[in-house]
Amino acid sequence: MxxxxxxxxxxxxxxxxxxxxxxxxxxxxxxxxxxxxxxxxxxxxxxxxxxxxxxxxxxxxxxxxxxxxxxxxxxxxxxxxxxxxxxxxxxxxxxxxxxxxxxxxxxxxxxxxxxxxxxxxxxxxxxxxxxxxxxxxxxxxxxxxxxxxxxxxxxxxxxxxxxxxxxxxxxxxxxxxxxxxxxxxxxxxxxxxxxxxxxxxxxPSFVAPPLIPWPAATGSESKTTRVYISLGTLRNNEPGFYRMCYSAFPAPDWSVVMSVGDQIDLQALEPVPANFAVKRSVPQTALLPHVDVFVTHGGLNSTMESLFYGIPLVVLPTIKEQETTAARVRELQLGIVPDKSNLTSASLREAVNYVLQNEQIRQFLQHMKNDIRSxxxxxxxxxxxxxxxxxxxxxx
The missing domain is CATH 3.40.50.2000 (Glycogen Phosphorylase B;)
Known part of the structure; x- marks a missing residue:
């Protein structure tokens, strides 16, 4: 051999x-x-x-x-x-x-x-x-x-x-x-x-793992929207952004998991709202099947894994490679790319609601999901x- x-x-x-x-x-x-x-x-x-x-x-x-x-x-x-x-x-x-x-x-x-x-x-x-x-x-x-x-x-x-x-x-x-x-x-x-x-x-090249339980508190299962937020493993020391997410997604309408990486001081993110789970890392592909919207940095692996499950994207890129991914997400109507320079808790929440409610995005997500799985x-x-x-x- x-x-x-x-x-x-x-x-x-x-x-x-x-x-x-x-x-x-x-x-x-x-x-x-x-x-x-x-x-x-x-x-x-x-x-x-x-x-x-x-x-x-x-x-x-x-x-x-x-x-x-x-x-x-x-x-x-x-x-x-x-x-x-x-x-x-x-x-x-x-x-x-x-x-x-x-x-x-x-x-x-x-x-x-x-x-x-x-x-x-x-x-x-x-x-x-x-x-x-x-x-x-x-x-x-x-x-x-x-x-x-x-x-x-x-x-x-x-x-x-x-x-x-x-x-x-x-x-x-x-x-x-x-x-x-x-x-x-x-x-x-x-x-x-x-x-x-x-x-x-x-x-995407990964083995779908067994599901894990959703780690954040939820309200009524029929009304609570599950959001996953991750800025990747390298450029993720953004305490101001994470605190913005607290006000963007309040209970009981939202249940949020944030993967914040190893660089940040977790005390800077205290107090954590009851409807949030803040983790250094999560087994992403085991969590994604639970997710309604993924707020991501636009790393290609994260994007592909999200699209494998047909999850709409809100993309916040920081380098050119991620900007290329974000542009493609926008062009193919698989999500939205907010203006980071003017991002507020209200505009972030609006972006998430937009991809949740847009039927055309949902249809294009299904097409891409089929392409990925084949x-x-x-x-x-x-x-x-x-x-x-x-x-x-x-x-x-």
Whole structure:
């Protein structure tokens, strides 16, 4: 049986969609290694994978979440680090006798090491796909020019060390693997016609867990609206927003669960109204079937999981990736995107009531729910991985 090796960004939104695939590959008898930082080793091992932690890889919980500029500069920073990181990865891949590389397409090193070793490579995207390079967005920034120069120098050193043709950052990222998994249905993809058969849109990748009881107090079951509020796992230290929600959704008409993350001081949210349950985290997919409306940051996984259950969305994005999701939710009439700059408890409540009562939104939600459930999820993704690998070794 082949040995598959995953490379990913160490963040919940990137790791989580791959865990059911790791589990399914392991269940089928494959060996799965997963390069990750220490924060996620337990999750990888629980799924049946073997976690590999490279020396000097920091734990993600102590790193401030990157903004749009930092995200745009990441390819250059990864290129600059490639003379250090590529040899370390190569050594580990040789020792574990890797047969196939699966990688988050944000990453650079897996593209290089697969060339050096001649391994089949499969991409995956737990974010919106794009067929256009985005360097132009920051090309006038002085940091861009300095980073671009350092990146090209570092890549030239790697190419010389391993006797490769000249490596260009733009060319490396423009290369599309023969298979790239995208964790959304094609109907949600922006400019979907640009994506050919190399891109497999499998929808959200998760295993629906058993339901949990609704943890917040409710009034009359026929009248109480259940709202779930989460700003994700990274940019969620927003005590003012959470207190605004208290006044937006009073008892007895509303019952609210808020997932507020690990950064916030919970005492800053006291006193908590009786109709609210404030949690550091909740098992989201086990809670969502209870939910009438989801107030979300617009993370792609959260959005897809909500749409899997046909739940209308109120989206409050903070970075460009989330703004792309929010725009798509608005365009496809799956929810609403309030103006965050003028958000009040009254306007937030109005937005939630709007998506609750809009029959057209309900109809479009049903269509998207059907598209998502027919996309195949982690099982289709796993089938595609094993089939692609078999085809790759037969055509060598």
């Amino acid at each position: 082949p040995t598959f090796v995953f490379f990913n960004v160490s963040a919940h939104g990137h790791i989580n969609p791959t865990l059911p695939i790791v589990a399914e590959l392991s269940r089928r008898g494959h060996t799965v290694y997963y390069f990750v930082n220490e924060s996620f080793t337990a999750a990888i091992e629980k799924a049946g994978g073997i976690a590999v932690v490279l020396p000097g890889t920091p734990g993600s919980q102590h790193i401030p979440p990157p903004g749009d500029k930092e995200i745009a500069l990441l390819p250059f920073l990864m290129a600059r680090e490639s003379p250090r990181i590529v040899p370390a990865i190569l050594e580990r891949l040789k020792s574990i006798k890797a047969d196939c590389v699966l990688f988050n397409t944000m990453l650079l090193a897996p593209r290089i090491v697969s060339r050096i070793l001649g391994l089949p490579i499969i991409g995956f995207r737990p974010f919106h796909s794009s067929r256009q390079p985005k360097h132009s967005e920051i090309s006038s920034d002085p940091d861009f020019k300095l980073s671009a120069y350092a990146a090209e120098q570092a890549l030239a050193a790697v190419a010389t060390s391993y006797q490769l043709p000249r490596l260009s950052l733009r060319e490396l990222y423009a290369e599309v693997p023969g298979l790239t998994l995208v964790f959304l249905p094609k109907t949600f993809q922006v400019e979907a016609a640009q994506f050919d058969e190399r891109f497999l849109f499998v929808g 996309a195949g999820g982690y099982l289709r993704a796993t089938d595609a991985i094993t089939a692609y690998y078999q085809q790759a070794i037969q055509t060598r």
